[in-house]
Amino acid sequence: MANIKELSRREDRLEGGHRLCAGCGASIAVRQVLLGAGLTPVVAGCATGCLEVSTTIYPYSSWKVPFIHNAFENSAATVSGVESAFKGLQRAGKIPADKKMKFVAFGGDGGTYDIGLQSLSGAMERGHDMVYVCYDNGAYMNTGIQRSSATPLGAWATTAEVGKVGQGKPMRRKDLTSIMAAHHIPYVAQASISEWKDLTTKAEKAFAVKGPAFINVFAPCPRGWRIPYDKTVEIASLAVKTAFWPLFEVEDGVWKMTTKRVTSENRLPIEEFLTPQGRFKHLFKPENAELLAAVQAEVDRNFAYVQGRCGA
């Protein structure tokens, strides 16, 4: 795997100067993932969402690789079409048989967990040689912080309001990474923008396997989470350290934790992750003590589940 010196010499395939907010986790995710493709040519696709609208404002584009945006729910199907074209044209002899190319589709959690789930599931099942990357910022940010099935239990969102009766999202998150693992594709991983080495290594593996790969990348949104724009990486790191976001991979069906630093014993209480974020502010009202405990219990349950799968 490439060390930081080598990575620093690689071309950034997403150019700066785009219009994502300061501190946006999505562009960090994209740059780290694309570093993982090495020097092989890549075609990238992206679902409608913050990343897409901010990086491709006509006549500009931040993408130094061929790029396609189609719609919101079909980044996986679209890139599966690009990959199919590559295969068909190679079979026709119009592209040299020895030419290598990589294909990657990006989508936010709304575009992946919710509206794009069918398209993603279909593309993975069909076995396209492509990587799908979800940048999970836990809500529909582009339309103004609406809850998605990735929004954590108890989090405020503009469609999971806090008021006299409502206390944020009453449901738990969907475990998309496990759902993707259940597709029994060659490579599935969960990563965070705060752990660059872990993420770029996972991206390298995802691009290297033959067939579909999926990476779920934790990517904070300062605007939506009500955090200062210079705290993105710190908050992502706290998600890992509290075991809110376990780092693991599933290689050919074998589950493995990719960090030994976070254990049942030494992980931080979930408050460490919640307190700095405005979207969880209401959880600390005395009358919400039960809900706060439920949030911790949900993290415990999920971590135990992942540990169990990893035989840890």
Next chain:
Amino acid sequence: MPTQKTLAVTGNVLVAEAMRQCAPDVMAAYPITPQTTIVEEFAKFVANGRVHTEYVTVESEHSAMSSCVGASAAGARVMTATSSQGLALMWEELFIAAGMRLPIVMANANRALSAPINIHCDHSDIMGARDTGWIILFAENAQEAYDNTIMAVRIAEHPDVMLPVMTTLDGFITTHSIDRAEIMDDDTVKEFVGEYVPEYALLDTDHPVSHGNFAGLGGPYFEFKRSQRNAIDRSAEVIRDVADEWTAICGRPFGMVEGWGMEDAEIAIVAIGSTAGNVRAVARELRAQGVRVGVLKVRCFRPFPFADVADALAGCKAVAVLDRAESFGAEGGPLFLEVRSALYDRTERPAIVNYIYGLGGSDVKLDLLRRVYSDLSDVADGAQVPGRLVYLGAR
């Protein structure tokens, strides 16, 4: 030397054959009655190694068109086929395919839309897609479905056009009935359609381009739409030229509209799709009795050949437009609205009646068509128009 073989086959088999001969690099496949046998036939070509096509068995029609968009932007020749609910599910993607100027070719087996669910022929599905920016050709029979598919590739990929084309055939009536048709030899079709050379391919990694950019915020969205309008207007000439070229090879003529008896017709019926044949059968009977009847078939619905329609109909006394689709709340069916609009600028205009017929595959009996001509004769003689919109044969 072009050589043709006479076959007795269904419309769907012929469409699949035409697709095989055009050698798409990618084909997206999802089943829906009565389109299914097209993708099934194609699966056999794939299994037998008769095509180089990457056959993508998507999980929905939305993904069918989404993957077609990706594949076409990648630089491939791309085809798919659908019908009814499938076309409706693609709706969002139809606009995107046209807006991104991707020369995708799709067959549609015309079928009613739910509710209530119904698998039989009408044009509700395709008429719902009429403003998506696709070029739309209607086939009367299996032969035309075959010819239209081959011509569609040339039209779509023409540098002056670069738009997706839908070739439609009537569900069951044309898709599933065995018909007599001529099929061209593979080499002649291959030469006729040529190779697709894309200008901005995603797979050209030495020249990276971004497709599907954001054009809001005072961007050029409006101007892009005008260029799309210009392209579909320009396509009319290309459609005619390609038809002339194909006629020179296969010997069959193709008009934007096709008239029968229109030279001196006093009353005429305008129809699209398979019904045109039924109308012609009745028209022949009436001509034998000395009635001056005509038939006008519209083969190309988008771009709509306004001048051809008006030229053909302007001399008539009374005209009936047969619509196999509703446009609920509008003055009439979709074809009626176009035909009526086409005649507006003429100083001499026939009386015009709209018949909605055959929805959900309800039978188009020849007696019903005789009744339409008889209504028209009355109108031509000065009788009241029998209500602006008639549900023909509804119980």
